[in-house]
Amino acid sequence: MRRLLLALSLLIAATPAFAQTTTPSEMLRSSVHNVIRPAIKTLSLRADELVADMEALCRMPSPAQLQAARAGFAEAALAFGRVEFVRTGPLVEENRVDRLLFWPDRKGIALKQVQAILAGEDAAAITPERIRQGSVAVQGFGAVEFVLFGTGAETLATGMPFRCAFGQAIAANISAIAGELVAGWADPDGIALHLTAPDPAYADYRTQTEALEGLVGLMAHGVEAARDQRLLPFISRDGKPAKPKQALFWRSSLTLPMLRADIEGIRRMLGLSGIVSDADLASAIEAAFGNALAAIDRVTGDVETAVADPDQAAALLDLLAATQDLQRLIGEELSASLGLSVGFSSLDGD
Template sequence: MFFRKKASAIVLLAISLSLTISPAQAQEKLYKTVIHNAISKAILPGYTRLQNASRLQVSSLKSLCTQKTIANLETAQSDFKSLLIAWSKVELYRFGPARVDNRQEKLFFWPDRRSRGLKQIKSILLQEDNQVLIPENLIGKSVAVQGLTALEYVLFGKGAKTLSKSESSPYRCSYGLAIAKVIEQNATFLKDGWQENARYPSILSNPGPANPIYKSAKEVIRDLLQYSNEILQIVEMRKIQPMLKKGFDSAAHKPAPFWRSNMTIQTLVANLQSVAELQTLSDMQVLLPKDEKGQVSSLHFEISQALKMLKVIKQYGTLSHILQNREAYEKLVYLKNPIGGAQNILSEYYPEALGITMGFNSLDGD
């Protein structure tokens, strides 16, 4: 009887010890929960929406190429704008599957310095090479001629009105359809690359000594913060500042992305929203110490201020009209303040509160 009681006590002790989790283990588990949320609630749904939007674009272009009407052109253009919003919501995830085979650049070749990409697109439209109309051939060509900026030129650039005229050459529409199919292929690749059992989500979800990239869950959170900060830098330094130039008198809309479709402001909105949504959907605030949770409210406040300003700016009309209006121009200049505030929170306050040393910034030196 004594031995039975002793054995039972040993078993209970073993169970008790197995259920005891050290503070470090509890923290790692919490970090992994946030990582899982980021993938399952933000990243994968975002790429799923991109895939769905790309499929709608293929469908509407098929209809346009079959029957060239103003209504079908307007539908294809509308679907393109939806596609841009879906893309801009996942643009911040510039890592993992997006780096495979230059998928990020194949979807979004920008900035087009010296208009080299535009010249290639115009050359394709002029020469009407039928080999380019085969998606398998197009995907192997320059990244400049197969992504969103190329499709924007087809649908909104010089000569786009011919897409609704039955007597015009079918080539432009066929080229647009080929681009849309390549975009769908890349969107599908990225969505599949973020599925739960795919390689990269597994790498993020299972950090440790044997992991080729991440030795701890904290390193994964560091990268999520880093890329969130980088998309804010891209918005401020690459998308807004180049069109502001040195002052109001020299401002120009053409350095901005998607001005032909008048979607510059809407895509900036989607970029900023994606940062806030990643924070909310992943529930990243649970990682912060109690006395630092105010940083979450501060981050959302800065982003909301930027979004409110963009809503006001959009009311001034097209981007060219915005930049020709001094009041609107000054609002664009001001926009850099809340965006910069959000950057500071992500790059300084969050890392300090979490005990994280930020890694290499991929935008440094650009």
């Protein structure tokens, strides 16, 4: 069943040519109903499956169960990657985005806190309540990645009750947050209404123009975050050495798959929303997406291998160039074609 569901999710991610929706209302409705809500539901489903995988691993530890839990982690993390650019409404409320993925983490806060919990083996520290009420750094995907792939993770295959229970508690927290996202986007008076039927009474989206600016901004800033927070920190560039262990998910070899998920999520939004009506611009954007995904396909090893191999390192630089093209095309040319203003950076506070 999981393989079937994964195949379906990959089929969905393979976005068709840009839809030719014409009115702002249709663009907004399609973004919510055809893209955001389904992606959030997929995240919730994958998170629930990860909980089940962790429960099975803790109940009957074995190499096969550890492999299944690791696969479940990958599917849940990549499902989040396809929707994490939607940083509005429920995802940014109650610190949910940081609780799901505390990144960037330049000081290694999450690693230190996870290692301290594992060393302490205090059962009271890993109850669902303590996890949820504690540091955001140990509530999400980064923490459970270390549990499943970090130093000592191989002991999970033969039985490591505390470590496994910790991972299970984190997975349950991820599942709970994903459920809150589903509920938030399903709320008939919530963010979905505000985006699809803007009103001067709303604090977030008062007009269709503001709503469209918001959507285009989410996509432009999503590309920016993928480039600046996921790619630039570890690649060799301008004479600076590569730093593969500063890459997100380097332990699980999901660095590049996560970048692909980020890019695919944004591509799907552009493809199904109908927000790109100019044929030449649509072709240029699709070409840039194609270049980005082709560059990722050329990176065949884990991140440590990739940065040391000239051909794969060149592919990473090509990916950088493609993301720069995408940010310009979406943040500048698409917004200009729609008469919008989406030029600022969401990452530097401007």
